Amino acid sequence: MISRRSFGRALGFGTGAAAVSLAGLGSAQTASAASGAPLGTPAAHTAFPRLKQVRAGLLDVGYAESGPAHGPVVICLHGWPYDIHSYVDVAPLLAEQGYRVLVPYLRGHGTTRFRSGRTFRNAQQSAIALDVIALMDALKIEKAVLAGFDWGSRTADIVAALWPERCKALVSVSGYLVTNREANLNPLAAKAEYAWWYQYYFATERGRLAMQDKDLRRDLTRLVWDTVSPTWDFGDATFERTAAAFDNPDYAAIVIHNYRWRLSLADGERRYDALEKRLAARPVIGVPTITLDAERDPFTAPGDGASYRDRFTGAYEHRTLAGIGHNVPQEAPAAFAQAVIDADHLLGK
Numbered sequence: 312m313i314s315r316r317s318f319g320r321a322l323g324f325g326t327g328a329a330a331v332s333l334a335g336l337g338s339a340q341t342a343s344a345a346s347g348a349p350l351g352t353p354a355a356h357t358a359f360p361r362l363k364q365v366r367a368g369l370l371d372v373g374y375a376e377s378g379p380a381h382g383p384v385v386i387c388l389h390g391w392p393y394d395i396h397s398y399v400d401v402a403p404l405l406a407e408q409g410y411r412v413l414v415p416y417l418r419g420h421g422t423t424r425f426r427s428g429r430t431f432r433n434a435q436q437s438a439i440a441l442d443v444i445a446l447m448d449a450l451k452i453e454k455a456v457l458a459g460f461d462w463g464s465r466t467a468d469i470v471a472a473l474w475p476e477r478c479k480a481l482v483s484v485s486g487y488l489v490t491n492r493e494a495n496l497n498p499l500a501a502k503a504e505y506a507w508w509y510q511y512y513f514a515t516e517r518g519r520l521a522m523q524d525k526d527l528r529r530d531l532t533r534l535v536w537d538t539v540s541p542t543w544d545f546g547d548a549t550f551e552r553t554a555a556a557f558d559n560p561d562y563a564a565i566v567i568h569n570y571r572w573r574l575s576l577a578d579g580e581r582r583y584d585a586l587e588k589r590l591a592a593r594p595v596i597g598v599p600t601i602t603l604d605a606e607r608d609p610f611t612a613p614g615d616g617a618s619y620r621d622r623f624t625g626a627y628e629h630r631t632l633a634g635i636g637h638n639v640p641q642e643a644p645a646a647f648a649q650a651v652i653d654a655d656h657l658l659g660k
Contacts, residue, residue, distance in 0.1 A: 352645065353400040353401075353403070353404055353644045353645050353648075354400070354403070355400070356399045356400050356403060357399065357548075357552065358399065358552075359375035359376075359377065359395065359399065359402065359414070360377060361375065361376045361377070362374070362375055362422070363375075363376055364422065365446070365449050365450060366426065366449060367442070367445040367446040367448070367449035367450075368441065368442060368444075368445025368446075368448075368449075369418075369425060369426060369427070369430055369442070369445070370418055370423055370424065370425060370426060370442060370445070371423065371424045371425075371426055372415050372416065372423050372442070372445075372446050372449075373415070373416045373421050373422030373423045373424075374395070374413055374414060374415035374416065374446070375395050375398075375402065375412075375413070375414040375415075376411070376412065376413055376414075377402040377403060377405070377406040377411075377412040377414075378402075378405065378406030378409065378410050378411045378412050379406075379409060379410075379411060380411060381411070382406075382409045382410050382411040383409070383410055383411065383455075383456070383479075383655065384410070384411045384412075384413065384452050384454075384455035384456070385405055385410045385411070385412050385413070385455060385456045385457075385458060385651055385655075386413045386414075386415070386443065386446075386447075386452075386455045386456070386457050386458070386467075387401060387402065387412065387413070387414045387458050387459065387463070387640065388414075388415070388417070388443070388457065388458070388459035388460075388462070388463030388464075388466050388467055389414070389416075389417060389420075389459070389460070389461070389462070389463050390459070390460050390461020390462040390463050390464070390637075390638075391461055391462050391566060391569070392531075392532035392535055392536070392553075392557065392566075393461070393553055393638060393641075394416060394420050394421055394553045394555075394556035394557075395414040395415070395416055395421065395556070396549075396552050396553045396556075396641070397460070397553075397638055397640045397641045398412075398414045398640050398641070398644075399641070400640075400641065400644035401640045401641075401644045401647050401648045401651075402414060404644060404645065404648035405648050405651060405652070408648075408652060410456075410651075413446075413450070413455075415442075415443075415446055416556060416559075417439060417442070417462060417463075417466075417565075418434065418438075418439060418442055418561070418565055419432070419434065419559055419561040419562045419564065419565025419566065420556045420557070420559055420562065420565075421555075421556035421559060422559075423559070424559075424561075425561060431580060432561050432564035432565055432568060433568060433579060433580055433583075434565045434566070434568040434569035434572065435568075435569070435572045435579035435580070435583060435587070436465055436466070436469060436489070436490050436587075436590065437469065437579075437583040437586035437587055437590065438579070438580070438583055439462065439465075439466050440466050440469035440470050440473070440586075441583075441586075442466075443457070443466060443467075443470055444470065444474060444477065447477060453477070454476070454477055454478065454479045455477070455478070455479060456478075456479050456480045456481070456482070456651060456654060456655050457470055457471060457478050457480075457481050457482070458481070458482035458483075458640075458647070458650070458651050458654075459482070459483065459484065460484035460485070460603075460637070460638070460639050460640060461484070461485075461637065462569070463484075464483045464484050464485055464486075464488045465488040465489060465490065467481055467482075467483055468481070468483055468487060468488055468489050468596060469489060469590065471596045471598045471600070472489065472590070472594040472595070472596050473586065473589060473590070473594065475596075475597055475598050478598045479598070479599075479655065480598055480599040480600065480601075480654040480655050480657060481596065481598050481599070481600040481601070481654060482600070482601050482602075482603065482647070482650045482651050482654050483600060483601075483602050483603070484602075484603045484604075484605065484639045484640075485602075485603075485604065485605075485608070485610060485611060485612075486602040486604070486612075486616055486618070486619035486622075486629075487593075487596070487602075487619035487622040487623070489590050489593060489594075490573050490590070491590075491591055491593065492572075492573065492574075492575050492591070493591065495573055495574055495575070496574075496575060506539075506609040506610060509531065509535060509570075510570045510573070510574070513566065513567050513570040513571065514570070514571055514574060514576055518567070519563065519567050522562070522563035522566055522567055523563045525558065528557055528562075528563070529554050529557070532554065532557065533550055533554075536550060536638070538609070539608060539609055539610070539636055539637035539638075540607070540608075540636030540637050540638050540642060541607055541636055542607050542634050542635070542636055542642075543635075543636050543638065543641075543642045545641075593622065595621075595622055595623070595624045596622060596623050596624070596625070597623075597624045597625040598625050599625050599626040599627070599654055599655075599657035599658055600623045600625060600626070600627050600628075600654060600657075601627070601628045601629070601630065601650045601653060601654040601657065602616055602619070602623070602627075602628075602629045602630070603629075603630050603631075603632060603639055603646075603647070603650055604616060604629070604630070604631045604632070605631075605632050605635040605636055605637060605639050605642075605643075606631055606632060606633050606634060606635060607634060607635060607636045608635070608636050608637040608639075609637075610637065615629065615631060616629040616631075626657040626658050627657075628653070628654075628657065630646075630650065632646055
């Protein structure tokens with residue numbers, strides 16, 4: 312898991328970031344959590360204590376759960392190519408503070424399955440966001456703090472924008488990630504395009520076949536881990552725990568559709584057209600939000616969050632994590648957990 316060297320880097324915040332205490336929490340910041348104990352150095356966990364399944368919408372969702380059953384709810388959403396283990400050290404930190412922490416496998420990952428073989432394996436952004444709403448409905452959760460990175464940030468952003476009554480607060484790595492397909496048709500600077508090499512690879516038949524081949528899939532996703540998290544000292548066992556989630560029978564179809572849909576190379580479903588029209592207008596997010604930028608993530612936009620600041624109209628803080636790469640919750644679990652707790656209490660500061 313995370314090394315002492317990597318954890319040390321997680322404690323440093325870039326220029327202009329809001330001050331944050333990882334040694335303890337003020338009394339005002341722990342009012343809704345059960346214990347109020349300070350966050351300490353996270354232990355290196357390798358598994359979750361409880362894995363569950365629940366029918367929710369189109370899916371039978373697999374998810375990890377930690378913390379007291381009646382605590383305030385935090386839903387942590389993973390990205391690609393990752394799985395619930397991105398939160399294996401975050402979840403116990405939040406559980407110790409009295410939170411009920413849910414970490415679902417996104418569609419096409421791990422033990423999450425489509426309930427019908429006839430359902431189109433769709434990975435457009437609004438469909439994935441509706442999976443979260445369906446999960447909350449199935450578990451009778453009215454409102455939760457949502458926290459995510461990569462696909463998880465996009466999904467949490469969408470829920471916060473379109474269904475703010477279901478989102479108490481938001482932690483979003485890389486800020487505002489709602490996809491605008493029209494904007495995605497425009498070329499980027501060469502360096503930025505280079506970082507997205509796999510997105511264009513997946514637009515080809517070769518890329519699709521690579522995702523279907525277990526060995527090629529593992530090689531490709533391991534390369535992505537290495538390149539987007541250049542300072543993270545992870546081992547083979549850490550990667551293999553997550554790579555097991557890629558053996559889901561729908562994994563290749565979901566990954567390929569997601570990236571092709573973003574580039575307008577694959578269609579979505581008409582039932583989501585109204586939602587996508589709203590998202591194309593770049594709706595603002597009014598719930599209390601903390602955005603996180605990872606200094607060593609090649610996808611982090613320059614400007615210390617300035618490019619998306621106008622999309623967040625409620626209580627807001629931005630933090631930059633020095634020396635951290637793309638997989639923020641697993642590389643810097645204490646900093647991520649602290650952001651969740653602080654976002655939950657942002658209005659009270």
